[in-house]
Amino acid sequence: xxxxxxxxxxxxxxxxxxxxxxxxxxxxxxxxxxxxxxxxxxxxxxxxxxxxxxxxxxxxxxxxxxxxxxxxxxxxxxxxxxxxxxxxxxxxxxxxxxxxxxxxxxxxxxxxxxxxxxxxxxxxxxxxxxxxxxxxxxxxxxxxxxxxxxxxxxxxxxxxxxxxxxxxxxxxxxxxxxxxxxxxxxxxxxxxxxxxxxxxxxxxxxxxxxxxxxx
Numbered sequence: 001x002x003x004x005x006x007x008x009x010x011x012x013x014x015x016x017x018x019x020x021x022x023x024x025x026x027x028x029x030x031x032x033x034x035x036x037x038x039x040x041x042x043x044x045x046x047x048x049x050x051x052x053x054x055x056x057x058x059x060x061x062x063x064x065x066x067x068x069x070x071x072x073x074x075x076x077x078x079x080x081x082x083x084x085x086x087x088x089x090x091x092x093x094x095x096x097x098x099x100x101x102x103x104x105x106x107x108x109x110x111x112x113x114x115x116x117x118x119x120x121x122x123x124x125x126x127x128x129x130x131x132x133x134x135x136x137x138x139x140x141x142x143x144x145x146x147x148x149x150x151x152x153x154x155x156x157x158x159x160x161x162x163x164x165x166x167x168x169x170x171x172x173x174x175x176x177x178x179x180x181x182x183x184x185x186x187x188x189x190x191x192x193x194x195x196x197x198x199x200x201x202x203x204x205x206x207x208x209x210x211x212x213x214x215x
Contacts, residue, residue, distance in 0.1 A: 015192050021084065021156045022196075025091035026149060032092065033099025034134075040104050043125055051100070058097035066090045067158055087159040091152060098148045106141025107133055146204035150197045157193075 039051035058066070070090035071083065081089075110133050118128035 014189075018153070018156050018192070018196070021087055021091070021159060022149075022153045024088045025095065025152060025156075028088065028092035029095040029152070030099050030145070032096040034103050036096060036100035037103035037107060038129055038134075040100060041107055041129070055097040055100050058094055059101070061094075063090070063094050063155055063158055066094045083159075087156075091155060091159075094155070095148060095152050098151070099145065102144035102148050103134075103137060103141050105144055106137035106139070109140040110136045142207050143204045146200055146207070150200045150204075153196050153200070154193060 036051050036054065039047040040055070042048050042051075067087070067090045070086045070093070074086065074089075114132055114136065115128055118132045119125075123131065
């Protein structure tokens with residue numbers, strides 16, 4: 001593991017870039033996913049169909065295609081931002097659809113009587129959703145939301161193909177530089193991702209157990 005120790009500053013920089021990329025994408029994608037989930041359960045057919053179309057298109061499109069569109073098509077449309085911004089845009093657009101479905105699963109877990117009771121006391125559909133349904137839905141939606149976060153963190157590796165120096169890109173550079181230590185570099189990179197994803201997985205399991213209704 002001498003290659004890791006000798007280049008620990010490079011690994012740290014890659015780790016921090018991965019963390020920054022995941023955090024920035026999460027900051028955009030989660031609120032957007034919540035808003036999209038609200039549209040998916042809206043009584044109006046127009047917003048509902050538009051949200052459903054977005055979700056179905058993005059969920060069935062490879063994330064690499066979304067990255068290519070963000071990094072190569074948007075500049076041709078006059079949008080010029082750093083590759084980090086393009087990576088955040090691609091990850092956010094892609095995972096908004098998955099956060100939407102995670103939140104919607106939580107909404108569907110709320111008993112229908114809750115909405116009926118809200119209407120009975122005079123709340124509008126919007127008030128019922130944001131004051132009654134969503135607060136209860138988040139309790140059921142937290143585990144799937146964390147699972148989507150884990151997938152997002154792992155997908156930051158795709159950004160390495162587009163000039164963002166996150167952990168996978170760091171591994172590629174060091175593997176070329178330290179050709180005799182490819183295995184140790186690969187193991188060190190895998191451990192970096194595991195250090196991010198395993199705690200999230202354990203957290204999801206703990207929350208799921210704590211929120212499970214007693215039989």
